[in-house]
Amino acid sequence: MDDNKKRIKPYGDTLNDGKVQMSFTLPLQAGPEASEAGKMLAEQMGLEEVDVVDIKDLGEGFCYLILYGKVKYSVDRSQVRITRVEMETMSYYEVNDFIRNKIGRKVVVVGACTGSDAHTVGLDAIMNMKGYAGEYGLERYPEIETYNLGSQVPNEVLIKKAIKVDADAILVSQVVTQKGAHVTNLTELVEMIEAEGLRERFILVVGGPRISHELALEIGFDAGFGRGTIPPEVASYIVQKINEREGDSNGSYDQIEDGSK
Amino acid sequence: MDDNKKRIKPYGDTLNDGKVQMSFTLPLQAGPEASEAGKMLAEQMGLEEVDVVDIKDLGEGFCYLILYGKVKYSVDRSQVRITRVEMETMSYYEVNDFIRNKIGRKVVVVGACTGSDAHTVGLDAIMNMKGYAGEYGLERYPEIETYNLGSQVPNEVLIKKAIKVDADAILVSQVVTQKGAHVTNLTELVEMIEAEGLRERFILVVGGPRISHELALEIGFDAGFGRGTIPPEVASYIVQKINEREGDSNGSYDQIEDGSK
Amino acid sequence: MQEKLKIDKQLEKRCRNAARSIADDIQSRIEGYTTTAVERTVIRTLGVDGVSNEEIPLPNVVVEDVKRAGKLDKGAAYWFGNAMLETEKSPQEIAEAIDRGELSLTSLPERNFKEIKQLIDSRVAETVNKIEGSREARKDLQERFNLGPKPWLYVIVATGNIYEDLRQARAAAREGADIVAVIRSTAQSLLDYVPYGATTEGFGGTYATQENFRIMREGLDEVGEEIGRYIQLVNYCSGLAMPEIAIMGAVERLDMMLNDAMYGILFRDINMKRTFIDQYFSRMINSYAGIIINTGEDNYLTTADAKEEAHTVVASQFINRELAIRSGLKPEQIGLGHAFEIDPDVEDGFLLEVAQAQMVRQLFPDCPLKYMPPTKHMTGDIFKGHLQDGLFNLASVMTGQEIQLLGMLTEAIHTPFLHDRALSIENARYIFNNARHLGDEIVFKQDGIIQKRADKVLSETAIMLEEVAEKGLMGAIEEGMFAGISRTISGGKGVEGVIKKGEDYYNPFLDQLKEGLNI
Amino acid sequence: MQEKLKIDKQLEKRCRNAARSIADDIQSRIEGYTTTAVERTVIRTLGVDGVSNEEIPLPNVVVEDVKRAGKLDKGAAYWFGNAMLETEKSPQEIAEAIDRGELSLTSLPERNFKEIKQLIDSRVAETVNKIEGSREARKDLQERFNLGPKPWLYVIVATGNIYEDLRQARAAAREGADIVAVIRSTAQSLLDYVPYGATTEGFGGTYATQENFRIMREGLDEVGEEIGRYIQLVNYCSGLAMPEIAIMGAVERLDMMLNDAMYGILFRDINMKRTFIDQYFSRMINSYAGIIINTGEDNYLTTADAKEEAHTVVASQFINRELAIRSGLKPEQIGLGHAFEIDPDVEDGFLLEVAQAQMVRQLFPDCPLKYMPPTKHMTGDIFKGHLQDGLFNLASVMTGQEIQLLGMLTEAIHTPFLHDRALSIENARYIFNNARHLGDEIVFKQDGIIQKRADKVLSETAIMLEEVAEKGLMGAIEEGMFAGISRTISGGKGVEGVIKKGEDYYNPFLDQLKEGLNI
């Protein structure tokens, strides 16, 4: 791979011109001072030839700036590490076969929107019969037994239920992320499970539009699924993970830091 | 002034939360790698909690990313220096009085869109009778004699004309800035004037939507005017500058680096 | 103005009749009940406020005291009035004494009811007067400052911090917003009480408290004075403490309240009966206070498909309207909700949206319509999102909507930043101004897509309403006929707060409201 | 389809009559002239191409040689044919010999004209066949790949580097663009020649060269094959080398050419006569090649106000159309230009735009309309700009426009970046799809703002056209009646290239075109 291709830079209309669009509000009245402050800030961010193309006073001592510039940084493509859930995505049929052949019992899954979160559409998309984007939800899988506890479920209730039905996996949906609400909530869940010494017993999965696998790992979950997840992805991950834990452990489906090219 | 107020940071919904919106194209196919590369680039730019909220494949090995994050940098308000044309903006009547009282002769101004630039609207806004934004253009000022050479005027032609009519000021409009066309053009003009030893004879003014006073100074002009300039600003500058050069030089109207607060 | 759509009068009539019978049925099922929330509201009208050492609001302490004794069927006011006569203490002192465990309302000797009634009625009348005062003040200010042209620009603030909210609200008002809604913190609707005082923390929104209402009101009046436009203030009259919020809003001069007959049931799993009772009462308060309610039909489309389930929205509007009228609300106070939520990939989706908006406009000509922006189909593509909001604004001005909740280009990402709101306002102002009279200019073709769509939705609405009338609204909800969500009659939160009224049930506030509203 | 606007037939007729007399007058004034550019074009049809050591294109060298001798009045073809007979060299060899100073066309012995004509006519016929071949190839490909639905999405590329342009064009085609225009480098229109070969540098655009045309054509055919849609290629047939570009475009199978009767005069200060002569000839080539021309009335609104001067656009459309027809262009090849350029702050501005677009649509039902986006009123506020473009797209789909030049949210900032174009395409696709049949659904009110606006503009147009007819078009331009710009008959660039035809003037290409076009 030649050096040129290795270093990645933004593109406007000429390779590596570094062109970037940016916008933000500053706590200053619109005017030359704010414009210059915006430019200085952009320069600190590594922008050159900064052009403040619009500035709008928002009142209350604030103004909004739109600017363009050329960023001087670049990314070395060989250094890009993607943390993603590593597994083979199987189809509805393949998952059910996998369970029958490799796990040999029904897989039990409990899901909930926890804390004060009432956004059920995402979790329903994964769990309910109807599914999402043309794919059946987990409830429809003959080899999966599902419990969808719905919205605003306290962590204690979720754990209690998971113990009661002897769940393999706990699925948590978190959509509201303002002021880090989800992090607090998810951390609490992990801590409570660990406190009860049950961490190894459950596969912990979290999903939501602002969730990344990376964040999930940081918080102590096994996997995280973001925007646009489809049910078979989740099913595939769970069954492979169970198989890995219980079974012939003939492969690692866990997170892998890979430097793809 | 308290320290808190001195350091300026972007604002989303909480003071100093540093929230910034950004977008750019990368020479990568849309996918996790591109998303991560975008994130890494944003991190180099000082963004934290980077969230790639949208990624769109553009074909030809490119993709477009929209992202949000919190910038860790801030700007020290006391360090913000504004380079602006320093002068008192006078009205149409005041300018004419000023010329009559302080200069005592007609002021001569030659203007042109130079090089290959054919965008005459901006220069016409400043020079023509009709003016701009409700303000008369220079042509209307009884004490100013104007020559508007129009579009795509070669630098030589402009200089020749300025010498011929014994101009006080040369006004250049540059609107096309792609690939630095304006810089080449403007630099050439300054060099040609200097080569003829005429630099002190003319007040050199440049204007255009992407022109800043700072850029004008760098290139060797006396002043630069950007978006939204109105004719009396230009007239005020010119007459004060003439007065400063010729007259009782009772004040400096030139660029001043001021740290306003 | 020429009617742009032909509405089948026969179908319309069928809808109205069914809705009427649905509403009458609900009324008959709730008449005999009160709730803990209703009783707390009455206690508030007597002047009890503040919280205990454990942060429990004193109205809860008072009502809990009676409830524990199983004597709420007489109405909390009766016991409280009795205690006032017996102890000769102020309402606040009594509440505090209960909190300290020094007093239990139901263990005092019982005085003569007439005497109690006289005392309490006059106390309540003071509060009723206060509400009237607010209503008058609103009228005066609106005359002095004016209201902006319709569609009114409605924006939300949701920082969690009331002071930050105010700042953002003031900025928005100066940019052209007509209405500011403070979005509540995520879990508040499930709180069976109202938090107290100014609050600076919340998730996805700011707590609704009386003090927060006051702070916003004051701030918006200030900016209104500055810009010469009256800025309307909105909050949520919903959840387990719905009627308490109503009284707080009435006193602090809120101008609108989100208040829907079914929202709590469907989206917060609050018990049906509890909801309908609280609803009825809180709507009377809103009615008396001159507040415009905003119903929440838009929410259906967050879980159901906007193209397929459009008739459920209209059916619910008919029902919400009938129920509201039974609480004394005048049509001009009934801000029926609907939304621009069709998948942006649907061909001619804009035509379908226009059909719906225009039909609703003609079906409810005397109700201000509350039009909600695209939310479900917004993505991280803020540029496309801004356009979706633009078409939404256009549909609105084309069809004469009135309360326009502005969409945000960052809808799929975060609660609005200061500049997101500014861009939204700019969007609406641009579109409204540029197409101001487009609605007056055009007529829809007789057998076109728009007319046919309206016909179809209306006929589905009539069928649905008749089915609901048959089953009863509660039965229909059990069957998941709204938003695809099913709830049982006896299930849901707050069911324990539903109390059968006794023979001698006394609710001075209810009585005075009924009198004042002539119902 | 029902006519959405009432057009006053009497006014329309007055416009057409005046335009006809204006066009006839122009024709009569140019008939007796040729230009250096026309002659160079003829030389090109004989197969001369390439550049001298000093980068001067050989067709210029050849024509300059005859001109210097003052003998261009006979037509360059005559002299060149004569030289071919005399020297028995190939056209290219002759041109090179002239360049080296070894040959001067006019100093050779003169052969018999019949002989010359025979030779030259057959040479020219080869080129004419080539053009026909291109036209056929276009037809075949369009049948095989299909064209997208209208309005067609027209985007520009302008990197300065033809290879970068191609890359951006391919990306755009995959995203949904139907038409790609390569914008020319800023100063090319003032070049009295056509640069040669592939070019990778330019300011604000890329040089139009035959090789660049070929590269783009090939690339777009490739991507067309891939996506199953024929991508139309556009360039500028304007400036001092207008007819040469026409022949290059005809051979390389361009599909559209910006080609306006007055653009060069007004916006590039090119001499009027020169322009009209070059125009007439180049349009015949475009006509024969099956190319759609795009006229440039939109440009007026960059210097004149779109609300006040709307009638000048319509007047010019009538004139452009009449002149085009005189060059053999069929109505379906005449892409009349107009633009969405009303100040976005004007109340009901959108209604005025719709009035204009709809009126033009009805006045010229058989011409494809080229609709230009907001440019002058775009600002650095890219979010608002995206909305302005959105309303523009809506006006287009509502009124049945055909060639939709997409607006860019960064119009006020820079020539389009890759993603600016992608966002534009997304914008147009979203709006077009969402409001696909809106135009069929609505009728405009009889005495509404839209109808009245159309009436007003049309009546102003008739008055203006009659005034222009009175003065003659050249006189009208002298008086600044278009775009507020005034040019004198004898002034402007390229006037030295206008040559009076002699009695025995010979232009084989013109003759064959006329024959082929039946004019």
Ligand code: B12
């Ligand atoms: C619909 C909706 C609602 C509905 C919810 C109805 C319901 N029953 O779910 C209603 C109207 C009730 C609502 C209310 C509120 N909402 Co809301 N809502 C939305 C909206 C418009 C769409 C969400 C949605 O349904 N997406 C569709 C689904 C399919 O996508 P998804 O959730 O991303 O799920 C996918 C993946 O993420 C993943 N996934 C999700 N969960 C899980 C779980 C697992 C285990 C796995 C594997 C995968 C997975 O798979 C799914 C399929 O691909 C968004 C804005 C938007 N356009 O995104 C705001 C939004 C989410 N809401 C928001 C807010 C703040 C609220 C409120 C808190 C506002 C308030 N204060 O009143 C309230 C209260 C809700 C509460 N207590 O939580 C904010 C959140 C901001 C933030 N980032 O913190 C948003 C972003 C809007 C905004 N910009 O302000 N909301």
Ligand code: B12
């Ligand atoms: C109108 C216009 C045209 C018209 C010009 C007509 C005319 N007679 O001027 C036409 C259609 C001919 C045209 C053609 C082209 N244009 Co043009 N055009 C514009 C447009 C839409 C508006 C410019 C304008 O009139 N603004 C209004 C005036 C009043 O504003 P202003 O110029 O900023 O002037 C103010 C100040 O800047 C200042 N000022 C300006 N000059 C001076 C001089 C002095 C001395 C002072 C004191 C002040 C001053 O005062 C003025 C009043 O406040 C802009 C896009 C946009 N919205 O800005 C593109 C734009 C400027 N054009 C552009 C391009 C590339 C072209 C072409 C080169 C494209 C091509 N390859 O064919 C051609 C060729 C033109 C050429 N050779 O220069 C680009 C430039 C990109 C860049 N940054 O380099 C733009 C930004 C569009 C784009 N995004 O691609 N264009």
Ligand SMILES: Cc1ncc(COP(=O)(O)O)c(C=O)c1O
């Ligand atoms: C009618 C109605 N009530 C209440 C709410 C909010 O309720 P909560 O506070 O439960 O989120 C909404 C949400 O948009 C609503 O539409």
Ligand SMILES: Cc1ncc(COP(=O)(O)O)c(C=O)c1O
């Ligand atoms: C009709 C027409 N011709 C030519 C041009 C471009 O000409 P030039 O190459 O002179 O910039 C334009 C510009 O938009 C145009 O509209």
